[in-house]
Amino acid sequence: MVHVSATPVLALRGVSKRFGAVQALTDVELEVHAGEVVALVGDNGAGKSTLVKTIAGVHPIDEGVIEWDGRSVQINRPHDAQALGIATVYQDLALCDNIDVVGNLFLGRELRKWGVLDEVEMERRSQELLRTLSIRIPSVRIPIASLSGGQRQTVAIARSMLGEPKLVILDEPTAALGVEQTAQVLDLVERLRERGHAVILISHNMADVKAVADKVAVLRLGRNNGVFEVKTTSQEEIISAITGATENAVTRRAARTTSTNGEVSK
């Protein structure tokens, strides 16, 4: 963990969200500091995505307070979140396959000179950005289609960095990636932290969480179920917080496979 500021960049206080009859979030608390990676974990339907969408402005909250740099703010639409300095990288990366890396990085905010695209300046800044993030791709002028999954993910993350956000939300950034590509993305997450960004990382993968996160916030059935320091917490403790029981499918399986090697099959 690097130096952590006293006031959190983002703090959620008693946030609730309801969709019709479904209470998706109940009194959720969350704090993220600059230079800190907070992993948001929980089982399917625990409310991770809903929580992220409230921060990103897709779903406005019903109750509670969102604090940004210590003062209370309203986030009612995606634009509000962007204006504050929140960048979200969704699981489906939202890149255009037919456009090259530079074009994708600057999509929707192209640099212009006398009304004409300033390709040279965009290419220079793209190289600079990718270099500061140590992202390796063959060329910034090849279409996204020719990049691997990991490279696409890094481009999508790099794109979120163009607006110099204070908080970056990554939704399952390693879900579909191979071993080496996952390592690339985790490296990038660490560099974001080194550069002083606050990061919220949604992940199902305990190995990833242990590898890069400073804190783990567990959601269970739309409520907080503990915030853990990664260094001092075992994987079993986190899993039992996710499933809500010390006795669960994961531990039963572990016990089965270690004690009786022969009786695995039912």
Added chain:
Amino acid sequence: MSIDKTSATKDGTGVENTEAAAAAVTAVDPRLLVREQGLTGYLGEFKRKMKTGELGSIPVVIGLIVICVVFQSLNSNFLSAQNLSDITVTMVGTGMISVGIVFVLLLGEIDLSVGSVSGAASAIAAVLAVNQGWSEWTAVLAAVAAGAAIGAAHGFFFAVLGAPAFAVTLAGLLFWLGFMLKILGENGTINLDSDGLIGKLTTYFFADVAAAYGLAAIVVAVFFLTSFLGNRRREAAGVPSRPLSDTVLRTVLLAVVAFAAAYMYNQYKGLPLATVIFLVFLIGTDFLLRRTAYGRKIFALGGSVEASRRAGINVTAVRVSVFAISGGFAAIGGLFLASKIASANQSAGAGDLLMNAIAAAVIGGTSLFGGRGRTWNALLGVLVIVSIQYGLQLESIAEPVKYMITAAVLLTTVVIDSITRKTQKTAGRA
């Protein structure tokens, strides 16, 4: 951090560590490395493109050469100045419509109404100029504006109300055909003044020898200067740039084509006005598509609508505007077609016009799947189609066979498009 294995072997860059990354990032563009190796580099580049399915305009250029060789061997008049000049004037009407189709295809959509809209626009211009006594200039402007408005209306039904573009424009095809027949009245034909503005569109030639050569010289000079200065700027900014030899080679190639065309025109009546207007529109639309933020939005929509939406692009506005452009170009094309026969009549926009306009865009290399193509494709494609028509006419081959041969050419190109897409997918480039 290291590059993943698959792309590392493909690009031949190898696996490197984080420490080496900073040094390596600047100089690994495979396409730019190739240029530094001279002629062998070009051959390597060509082979790589063939393998990965990035054919671009190569098949259509080869097709054009084959067409020229075949028809010239059948009839020595095919490559005569008069025939070539006629081809390049006749193609402008369909070509203009095809430029609009390229815009729509870039979105991954289709506009089936362009034939009828072109007919309706020529009828509007004729009614206003001849029956209502407007000046031809205002009649022409009104017809083009009407075409754009018609296109925008189609775009509204597609983008705002969410009806499939193919169905909306199919309805448009029928509606505007009816509209044209109605305003042409019982007579069915309105003759245009062949010395008026519309008449001159396809009959005026710059007879002065200097005009054709001058235009060729200007085009070549502007091309060289923009590439040269662009490369200088890239060098100054420290991003990969092309070597001077590359710019010179391209300029020489362009000069050969431009001056050969100028020489050919001067052997007959001189530089045709229609061709000049067509070139201006091609250069303008190419600039719009590749050098402006608006053009970038069109390509983005062709790539991924969701990504475009999240990037803050106003998807509805871009879609409506693209259909308006398509309608506008259909109107312009209709005026050129009316000019060729010096009248607006009931058969305008009928027959194989719609098919030819779409086929021209696709034959030229615009993908039916969206996001890939240039307006120059319309020029190459329509050149192929009109050349075949003229070649067959010289051989006095009847209309039915013409249809069948044009259909075969279209099918071949669509198959090539689909196969290249498959190859590109296996090569990781689609």
